Amino acid sequence: MTSKALRQPASLRIASGAFLALWCLIAAFPIAWITVMSFKSPVDAFDSNPLNVIFGPATRAGGSGWSILEIVLGLAVIYIAARLTVRRVPTLVASYSPGGYVALGWVVTAALVGVAFVLAFFGLLPIVTDLLTPLVGPLGRDIIGATTEHYQTVWVDRGFSNNFANSLIVTAGVVTISLSVGTLAGYGLARSGSTLAFWILIVALIFRALPHSVLVAGYLPVFINSAEWLSPILGENAPTLYGKPAAVIAVLVAINQPFTIWMLRSFFSNIPADLDEAARVDGCSHFKAFRLVIMPVMWPGVITTGLFSFLLAYNDFLVTSLLLDASNQTMVPAIAGMFNRETTTTDQVVAVAAAVSITAPLFLLVMVFQRQIVSGLTAGAVKG
Amino acid sequence: MKPRVFAAFVGPSILMMLLFIAFPLLSVFWNSFNVTQPVYETVEVESCTAGFLEQTCTTEMKTRPILDEAGEIVRQTEFVGLQTYRNVLELDRLGEALTSGSWAAIQNIDFWKALRFTIMFTLVTLPLVVGFGLGIAMLINNASKLIRGPVIFVSLLPFIITPVIGALSINWLFRGDGILTAFLEWWLARDLALFAQAWTIELLMMVYRVWHVAPFAAIIFYAGLQTVNQDSIESAVIDGASRWQRLRLIIIPHLMPLIIFVAMIHLMDSYRVFEEVVGFRAEGYVISLQWLTYDFLKPDQAGNRSISRASASAMLTMIGIAILLVPLLKRTWRDHKGTR
Structure with a gap:
């Protein structure tokens, strides 16, 4: 209940609403716009008239476009998918x-x-619309020029699916390992009031501030020559760590570790210590108490921390571009390689389509986990 | 918790950090004083070409790398002291530029150019991020409960997007006659080329960074605004405080710890500015410290990586981090003492 004294005049409310709308426009515009661009022919995508970009006359003239029917059905599929994901998936x-x-x-x-x-x-969807189009007459005529050919070029011809698979391997590895190592450490640090624990956290804080290029400068010579110095231990088949996804996973886990343990520690601190003491009185060891009593109530914290680990691994450019070679590149460095040879506008639109492809999973992620992301951000802040 | 149990819990994490953070730091430190390069030998080569009556022979000195039995290039590591640092800092060129008093000459030296941009970028974006973050947080707080969820969703998008991709998408909107450049040209009624000089690119990079980070600040401040004591606001109103006074005297002091937190995080992150240089393809005009190290690490045309120089520039970058960290560490230390 807002009290009478705090009620705002209408002019202020309107101004505040208008500015909020403006902010939402600024926040969403670049992403929305490149999404629109990615569906157009190069002529339309880089047209200086915004209406031409949206309706894409050149693309439509090229013979590909969407009719009202297709748009309605497409939006329906997106809406239903989003609805199902948000409503059903968590319980499932x-x-x-x-x-x-x-x-x-x-x-x-x-x-x-x-x-x-x-x-x-x-x-x-294309099969369904092909069947329905002859039946609906004028509604089936193309009104917006749009084409998915750039996505085909990216995913099929340019081998982006390989990059996607690599990204998946790296992110999945980073999230699982950094959570399993991090929850143990976070719990230990939260429950130990010793000075040592404090110093570990301080050192982690310093590590958090290090530029990643500094660390990579340390890895590169070691990784490239690793076959040489690992051979006394592993013998003939000592691997060259350079270019190995496993090595990148280890590096990203370590880089992420300071942040992970700080965040998990703050979540663990919120769980009353009485809980594990009770378990200990009942005869559990520390590990058993951790596994059976603490972990079940920690899932929100673990999911939130996992999200941020995912973001770090998925968004990384510096480490992956320097430590992986072209054959097993992840998505973000791959797109950087793509625009280096971007000579024609077609190549540019292909790069735009690749950029949108990278952003789409993140978009879904925010949609599903908005609450966890917000709670993660604020948990980090409140605990410092 | 017994030390043994504590070690078992924390051990794996510590081991990873030692192996992959502390050890590389040592390696960087060592590499910055040593240079590993192929061993060259100078040989006298006589090359003769067939001529009329007699051959024309020339002898010249050629430098070539020595190969070992396996045909691999022999490399040797040599202690060079501060030489690599001198190569990166180019102090003699800096000295010349300083004595001639020419700012442009300083800006031609990579390291100083990168340092200038990194510091300016950090200092300019800091107040903007805090200011916009606070503004957006208050706007969201002012909106009705129904639309807050969707608004926060939209606000999170710039924060969550891959930095390189975010920079690229802004780049595409402005590059050439991109849609926003066209809009600006129509609005200002003049021709614009935003990617033809350094300062406009820097401006766009800062715009991008504020767009990218302001939502993070906004979400944190929004959470802080939920805990502002409504009673004290109400009594301030009754005492006749204007909106501005309420903001300045009640809300901002309440949010102060959060503002410091956001500022600290932002200082650390924007000092590491890197993705913007890649996304805006700005390396011809604007570079940052982290990009400089990255560039040394990338293989050049001959396939060599200047590990030693990269290490030196990384060590120099860390001096800045150390300066930034001192106040933060002081604060944490004080909190720690306070809680005990």
């Missing part, structure tokens, strides 16, 4: 994941939802 994951593997369940579900959406949208 909770009920079907085997106990203790909820995080894994989420990863699998996210991948499944993504694949199912791509299949429904790009596979099933």
Whole structure:
């Protein structure tokens, strides 16, 4: 209840609403605009008249476009997919994941939802609309020029699916390892009031501030020559760590570790210590208490921290571009390589389509996990 | 908790950090004083070409890398002291530029150019991020409960987007006759080329960074605004405080710890500015400290990486981090003492 004294005059409310709308426009515009661009022919995509970019006359003249029917059906599919994801998926994951593997369940579900959406949208929808178009007359005529050919170029011809698979391997590895190592450490640090624990956290804070290029400068010579110095230990088949996704996973986990333990520690501190003391009185060891009593109530914190680990690994450019070679590149460095040879405008639109492809999973992520992301941000801040 | 149990819990994490953070730091430190390069030998080569009556022979001195039995290039590591640092800092060129008093000459030296941009970028974006973050937080707080969720969703998008991709998308809107350049040209009624000089690119980079980070600040401040004591606001109103006074005297002091937190995080992150240089393809005009190290690490045309120079520039970058960290560490230390 706002009291009478705090009620705002109408002019202020309107101004505040208008500015908020302006901010939303600024926040969403670049992303929305490159999404629109990615569906147009190069002529339309880089037209200086915004209406031409939206309606794409050149693209329509090229013979590809969307009719009202297709737009309506497409929006319906997106809406239903979003609705189902937000409403049903959390309960499904909770009920079907085997106990203790909820995080894994989420990863699998996210991948499944993504694949199912791509299949429904790009596979099933065109067939349905082809069948319906002759039946609806004027509604079936193209009104907006749009084409998905750039996405085909990116994913099929340019081998972006390989990059996607690499990104998936790296991010999945980083999230699982950094959570399993980090929860243990976070719990230990939260429950120990010793000065040593404090100093570990301080050192972690210093590590958090290091530029990643500094660390990579340390890895590169070691990784490139690793076959040489590992051979006394591993013998003939000592690997060259340079270019190995496993090495990148280890590096990203370590880089992420300071942040992970700070965040998890603050979540663990919020769980009353009485809980594990009670378990200890009942005869549990520390590990057993951790596994059986603390972890079940920690899932919100673990999911939130996992999200941020995911973001770090998925968004990384510096480490992956320097430590992986071209054959197993992840998505973000791959797109940087793509625009280096961007000579024609067609190449540019292809790069735009690749950029949108990278952003789409993040978009879904915010949609599903908005609350966890917000709570993660604020948990970090409140605890400092 | 017994030390043994504590070690078991914390051990794996510590091990990873030692192996992959502390050890590389040592390696960087060592590499910055040593140079590893192929061993060259100078040989006299006589090359003869067939001529009329007699051959024309020339002898010249050629430098070539020595190969070992396996045909690999022999490399040797040599202690060079501060030489690499001198190469990166180019102090003699700096001295010349300083004595001639020419700012442009200083800006031609990579390291000083990068340092100038990094510091300016950090200092300019800091107040903007805090200011816009606070503004957006208050706007969201002012909106009706129904639309807050969607608004926060939209606000999170710039924060969550991959930095390189975010910079690229802004780049595409402005590059050439991109849609926003066209709009600006129509609005200002003049021709613009935003990617033809350094200062406009820097401006766009700062715009991008504020767009990218302001939502983070906004979400944190928004959470802080939920805990402002409504009673004290109400009594301030009754005492006749204007909106501005309420903001300045009640809300901002309440948010102060959060403002410091956001400022600290932002200082650390914007000092590491890097993705913007890649996304805006600005390396011809504007570079940052982290980009400089990255550039040394990338193989050049001959496939060599200047590890030693990269290490030196990384060490120099860390001096800045150390300066930034001192106040933060002081604060944490004080909190720690306070809680005990």
